[in-house]
Amino acid sequence: MSVPYYFWFPISVSMGMGFMSLSIPPVANQFMELFGVGYGGLSFFLSIYYWTHSFIQVPAGLLLDRIGVVRSLILCIAVSLVSSLAPFLEPDSLPLAVAGRFLLGMCTGGLFLITVKIIKALTPPVYVSRVQGVQGAAVALGTMLPYLLLPLAGGYGWAASYVACAAFCFVIAYGAYKMPLRAMRRSHAHPTLRETWESIKVIATSREVWFLGCCHGLSFGTMMTVIGNWLPSILVDMRPGTAIEDWALFTSAMLFVGMFGRISGGEMARKVPRGIILNRAMFVVAATHLILAVSGFAALSIVVAFLAAFLCSLTFSPVFTLATDTAQPAYVATAVGFMNMIANILNVLLILFLGLLRDATGSFTAGLCISGTAALVFCILTRNLAKTIGENRP
Template structure:
């Protein structure tokens, strides 16, 4: 997820309230679709493996391609919105996402799958930045907080759609038909957005891509800023890998149930995420020691992930796993506001856009690079344990999913080291 600087002194554009809400609705739907695209692999894993005769490594490639495309577009996202306006950027984003989704549905081989998901991700990466910009331009300052919060929740609605509803649709119609339908919805929303979004006046920003890159490079000379990037990257990579790639296959394996039935815990995760971003986000505003709060929430996240180890899950059952995912969603939803508060304090309001770009770029690189390693490790552990001789969802055994949990715990460690690196700067800039 990307957040670009919003200057509180910026006067909202004059537009009718009805049209402002219609414009917001169009871009919020685009963000919901983007979030759905990000976490959808978990709902199609078994079908995807069967169609392409691949294993966990193939699924990891599917996830990795999205992360790399998303990462490539993070640095220029804010610059593009500032220079070309919300409407042009959003329409480009919607077109890329829809066409990429259709290409993904029709892809005959893994190489085409990788390319299609790359296109989808490059489009999706621009949406949330444009959505926040639209909120700043369309609504008064006293409504910016609530509207930006609701905008965040619109993404979680897409995440909810990627669990039980998508898994059920895939079971009934197949994953290819589902992604053709998603592409059609995206194109319909593109037509709607072209009507309700007003054309923005040409931006007269003095920013250049070279200047943004220079500011980003300079920021990396400070250890505290590295700590902030480490904290967000660890959170993003761990949570997205579990909730967006391997959550449903893992639950389906644990209890020998269909992906549709196994999506219930992930549905509670998404609901928890939305609630956590609102209620724990409010508590984050009152946190005196941000570094301590981040370390504690990271340790809690690690404990919850460890509670999903196969022996524990088998012993305590489906309801237990569902509750763990629900609590994990609350924790994940409350982590992002803490990181954003740290980002603003470290970079100041003037450079918070650069800070957000650095954080999300680091997160995308970490998540993208880790996926092939995770996939290969899961396959290797499953084969060493005596199972997983064949391709498909059944190729991952308890040993493979235990390896996944172990890797996620190791990937969580930067989330402990990062706040420690930020500590001195956070104290100075209270």
């Protein structure tokens, strides 16, 4: 029996996006030496990807809804390939590397919306939640791969980071070649400008969309920022004399656990009100940040991070199935893009906030205390909305 396209192609794209998003942290020391920057400069280099990934969501959604999946996909693949290889022209140039990450963030923002559109258009409704969960698991698997593979390149880890991102572009191009064009053309609508503007106003003023964006931002931010980007540095602070690379295997394992969390969330969303899953996850986010802030023990922090990696990942399928449920069919990419933009802006702010406070105070404690308290307040204030939004199950 052949594997359906709506299953294997989103997995391939999602693994590539996961790798691209965390292709820098496992060899962060090499990039800091290459560019001659500290943690503040590194946080800027790390965050530029998320800034563009965030702000491209709505424009990419509008473009995708208007020109269709195929042309959008070709554009994303071509620009991703160029942005991955261009830094080799001048490897120690921070501006060139930033420009590459800027473009790569734009492209992965578009690629993510393309996978959501494909899942919505081609997947039988009974399997949407499951496929969305598996897609999220593929992103988690992709984020794990840099921690496993890049340290193997030794002092050339920075170069392997760029080459691997380019290699994933060819994998995605193969998937584009195999796309069932006729089925995707049936999913391509042609809204007028007035209809598009009215839809944007509805989406931008929706309490549900903002709630979903914040939930995704806090859970995704804990997975990608606190665990994926900063946990190795947090553990180095707890164990002086160790290096970021020494903790790469632990971080990779946590991201691997997150993969199973996303699969489990896809199954759970079929049985448990999705808003309830989100509300409980926000409490986990708050507890994780606060415990990491005050523990001071690497072993305890690793255990907490493992638990958080699984529990925070349960939110992926509930967030995106709720987002697609609230959108009109012609504006699925736009609605998901706006929600994802909110989430990614929160993630970017968290990267900058934790990195800059680490430089200013010499510790991650203050930043994690503040972010954990903010997550707890959000959890309490939105508990009623979480119950309401979870009533309309697929």
